[in-house]
Amino acid sequence: VTLTPDHTGPSAGGESTAAGEGTDVLSRPLRLVLLGGPGVGKGTQAELLMDRLGMYHLSTGDMFRAIGAKPPETLTPVMQQAIELISGGRLVPDETVIELVRHHLEEQDMGRGILFDGFPRTVPQAEALDRMLEALGAPLDAVLDYELEEEKLIERLSGRRTCLQCGASFHVLNLPPKNEGICDHCGSPLIQRTDDRPATVLVRLQTYHRKTCPLIDFYRGSGRLIPVTADGAPTTIAQRSIEALRRHLGG
Numbered sequence: 001v002t003l004t005p006d007h008t009g010p011s012a013g014g015e016s017t018a019a020g021e022g023t024d025v026l027s028r029p030l031r032l033v034l035l036g037g038p039g040v041g042k043g044t045q046a047e048l049l050m051d052r053l054g055m056y057h058l059s060t061g062d063m064f065r066a067i068g069a070k071p072p073e074t075l076t077p078v079m080q081q082a083i084e085l086i087s088g089g090r091l092v093p094d095e096t097v098i099e100l101v102r103h104h105l106e107e108q109d110m111g112r113g114i115l116f117d118g119f120p121r122t123v124p125q126a127e128a129l130d131r132m133l134e135a136l137g138a139p140l141d142a143v144l145d146y147e148l149e150e151e152k153l154i155e156r157l158s159g160r161r162t163c164l165q166c167g168a169s170f171h172v173l174n175l176p177p178k179n180e181g182i183c184d185h186c187g188s189p190l191i192q193r194t195d196d197r198p199a200t201v202l203v204r205l206q207t208y209h210r211k212t213c214p215l216i217d218f219y220r221g222s223g224r225l226i227p228v229t230a231d232g233a234p235t236t237i238a239q240r241s242i243e244a245l246r247r248h249l250g251g
């Protein structure tokens with residue numbers, strides 16, 4: 001692992017800084033966590049921030065998918081356990097997730113900074129992450145928490161239409177298909193997933209808030225939480241995130 005400590009400027013590899021912004025506080029390698037419930041567009045923000053800041057993106061969703069795609073004989077016992085739990089529809093315990101993230105971190109060159117997406121999900125995971133990063137001399141800089149009013153989230157989520165054939169996603173207001181109810185990519189019919197019906201959406205939002213509240217409190221309490229309003233176009237939200245980060249980090 002080659003996490004670059006604070007304030008040392010570009011790493012020896014020379015490719016660590018973003019966008020040539022001179023003495024910009026954001027040009028050093030940053031360690032960030034992204035938080036946000038269903039419908040806030042956290043995945044899109046992760047992509048945009050990664051492009052803008054040039055950091056490594058650790059998505060635990062991608063991590064689990066990658067583990068699932070490995071040949072079974074290459075799996076470690078912890079990986080095997082995680083796959084069994086996930087395929088059985090069960091929750092992966094904190095210590096297993098932490099072990100997998102630790103293993104994943106060891107395999108990456110993170111001198112350009114890192115964006116955690118989907119991890120941590122609980123306070124014990126957050127505490128473990130702090131210990132891992134402290135041990136590397138590269139503590140967490142900030143936590144971007146994407147927030148949007150419930151009504152807007154419901155509108156956003158319940159307008160979503162999905163192609164069962166190719167998985168493409170559309171939105172009746174924000175991203176309508178060329179022909180109503182038909183996938184632009186493969187011509188199959190679009191459906192509204194059960195998950196995206198308004199009543200289900202409300203339950204998903206409430207569950208998310210109940211589960212995430214302690215984590216939000218944990219980061220707010222340690223002065224690392226940056227709330228970001230997830231309203232508007234994705235690029236606008238990304239710009240808002242960048243400005244909030246710059247203010248928070250004192251640039």
Ligand SMILES: [Zn+2]
Pocket residue numbers: 163164165166167168183184185186187188
């Ligand atoms: Zn399709």
